[in-house]
Amino acid sequence: MSSSATSLFMTGVLMVFMASWCVPLGRAQTYDRCQLARDLLHKYKLPANQISQWICLVRWESNFNTSAIGSLNSDGSLDHGLFQISDLYWCDHGNGMDGACGLTCESLRNEDIKDDVICAKRIFRQHQHLTGNGFNAWVAWKHRCQGNTDSYIADCNTSSSDDGSSPSLGNDSSGADRERKPQLAAQPENPQQPNNWLWFPFSHAFPTGWLFF
Numbered sequence: 001m002s003s004s005a006t007s008l009f010m011t012g013v014l015m016v017f018m019a020s021w022c023v024p025l026g027r028a029q030t031y032d033r034c035q036l037a038r039d040l041l042h043k044y045k046l047p048a049n050q051i052s053q054w055i056c057l058v059r060w061e062s063n064f065n066t067s068a069i070g071s072l073n074s075d076g077s078l079d080h081g082l083f084q085i086s087d088l089y090w091c092d093h094g095n096g097m098d099g100a101c102g103l104t105c106e107s108l109r110n111e112d113i114k115d116d117v118i119c120a121k122r123i124f125r126q127h128q129h130l131t132g133n134g135f136n137a138w139v140a141w142k143h144r145c146q147g148n149t150d151s152y153i154a155d156c157n158t159s160s161s162d163d164g165s166s167p168s169l170g171n172d173s174s175g176a177d178r179e180r181k182p183q184l185a186a187q188p189e190n191p192q193q194p195n196n197w198l199w200f201p202f203s204h205a206f207p208t209g210w211l212f213f
């Protein structure tokens with residue numbers, strides 16, 4: 001077997017490998033709406049009575065695109081990821097200036113939304129303090145989500161799939177329970193917690209090849 005045949009073979013193997021990796025990666029940018037509602041409630045512990053507003057906010061900020069970049073700001077700043085978090089103050093471009101959330105803007109555009117949610121909670125708290133409603137930080141929420149947002153999750157089954165005893169949406173006492181510990185939000189959440197959804201937050205499952213990266 002000549003060396004050119006060998007390298008042809010290797011190129012073929014490499015191309016198949018890359019195709020199996022890249023194609024689903026492109027699709028993985030869109031977070032399933034109802035899965036996001038479940039994850040925000042059960043995995044990231046947002047208050048039950050806020051979930052439909054977060055879903056409305058994400059719908060009109062990024063349309064559920066985890067890698068969205070928004071450039072509509074008049075000052076030329078950019079917004080990043082599912083929650084369209086601004087690089088003017090919150091995330092860091094690697095130019096020496098630390099964003100208030102202590103993370104890079106790039107990390108807000110990957111498929112792992114854990115850091116996005118932690119940062120969004122921080123923004124929410126600051127604006128809750130400043131204006132009495134944390135959602136005021138998001139222009140799209142102000143324009144689109146101030147009324148009744150129930151319809152954004154009305155068709156979703158928000159029960160936890162791994163714990164039948166978890167409270168469902170609409171139980172105000174469980175929402176109040178969650179709101180008592182917002183100061184935990186800025187800290188990384190317990191990494192030991194089993195995370196069944198970590199690899200399956202999107203409507204399309206990743207190929208096995210994904211796990212090797």
Ligand SMILES: *[C@@H]1O[C@H](CO)[C@@H](O)[C@H](O)[C@H]1NC(C)=O
Pocket residue numbers: 029030065066067068069
């Ligand atoms: C998500 O946003 C990125 C960056 O703006 C864009 O390239 C990509 O096409 C978007 N994906 C979808 C599904 O809209």
Ligand SMILES: *[C@@H]1O[C@H](CO)[C@@H](O)[C@H](O)[C@H]1NC(C)=O
Pocket residue numbers: 157158159160161162
């Ligand atoms: C909602 O999901 C839970 C957990 O997956 C399941 O046990 C329950 O039957 C579902 N409810 C409906 C109405 O589909």
Ligand SMILES: *[C@@H]1O[C@H](CO)[C@@H](O)[C@H](O)[C@H]1NC(C)=O
Pocket residue numbers: 167171172173174
């Ligand atoms: C809400 O949850 C609490 C305990 O978590 C339970 O005692 C109460 O009955 C629930 N209320 C409703 C309306 O489901």
